[in-house]
Amino acid sequence: MPDPPLVEVRRVNAVAVLTLQREEKLNAISPAVERELVAALDGEEVRASGAVVLAGAGRAFSAGADVDELSGLTPEEIVAYYADTGAVYERFAALPQPTFAAVHGYCLGGGLELALAADFRIADETAVFGFPEVELGILPSSGGTHRLVRLVGPARAKELLLLRPRFSAEEAAGFGLLTDLVPAGQAPARALELAAEAAKLPRLAVVVTKQAVNVFPETSREAAVLIERLAYAALGQTTDAGDAARAWAERRAGPRE
Template sequence: MSWNTVTLEVSDDVARLTVDRPDALNAMNTETLDEIAEAIAAAESEAARVLILTGAGDDAFIAGADIDYMKEFSTPEALAYAERGQGIVRDLIEFPGVTIAAINGYAFGGGCEFALACDLRVASERAVIGQTEIDLGIIPGWGGTQLLQRLVPDETARRLIFFGDRLDASDAYERGLVGDVVAHDDLYDHVDEMAAELASKPRHALHAAKEALNAYHETGGEGGLTVERRAWSGLFGTPDQREGMAAFVEKRDPEFE
């Protein structure tokens, strides 16, 4: 499946969504945002268990929003654009499967925010990541002020936003923004292996685990524990739970639906 600025490939329960504007470093305008939202919805309709988000070419993951497009925004136009970007962040957070950002290059501003909204992040050694909006006279508007604090201490989040630092892959790893750093040429093989393993896991348990993990940030610790209890207990009696536990007891590999 393809649009003007986005492609989506789905195979073996894994969807790969690629922002395809390499000449613009995959920067996003309203067309691209609309197409990303449509592609995420298409991946969900295809029942993908894993969604990989990446950018075309070797230079950029998503270099951010299209600044030339934004520069003359009025306040109402800027508000509508923020709502649109935050809608995609919400789509990624609520996607009923595991989302992985394969960060193959620059991930600034909105691109960084989309990566932060994914469940897991893998960076090429060439990746450069940052909430760089401060030097444009603005702040993160697509969730960065909230998403950073899911991953790093408050002080670190404030420094990244106040200074607008651009972190190379090793610094991003040390600060907890990404989970893996790999050689540039190995990025997609590494992410594909992760995705294949995740796609083999029981669908309902993966979804329940994601909901429970997200609930901690949405409702606080006690509310998250309540969601976790309900999600955990609700999995008992499902075919995958029965098969998984039976296989463990019988010392064999499970065969999930």
């Protein structure tokens, strides 16, 4: 019999749901997991979806890198390993559709880096977050440090990296890392609910809006405003925009006699 998948892929209407399936390892990230995640991200279920949810099976979202896989590697091999991991996370971050991480249990190290690559994070009250890397004499090396700074600012990022190797879901919400905090066991359902709503939106407008928000932090105000106006003009000519405008006008007019 073939080995069970390390990343399960399924569709729920217009939403692609990806689930890490290494329960015995708390969904630790290994090269094999990364290969299956890349295959899932490039697959038809994701390409045809309007939104993507990423979750973890069992007791955790992901406890981070599989340290057993790293033992014995030379410094050069470790650099190459994290370059590959960062490329996988960047591919997830670069998906055109909205992405949601449904977090429960441990979300540590590389697991937190993966969650930060999502557009939205939904966590339940059991979630435990943290970057333990500095305690181990290293630092997050798959893009997580940069994403953390962009999300919470330099001062808070230093606090979380240097002073808080673990923090609770409630604290994560207070830091602005979460879109929603839900009771235990409800993160996947809530993420799917929000993803389904996002998937109903006009697809091209969603893609352009996400890309604009992603580039605006490194864009001058003048360039950002120009991008907005050009995108508005282009999107206004699409069928989606015309259909949405007519539907809005009909709702405003109310029922006809």
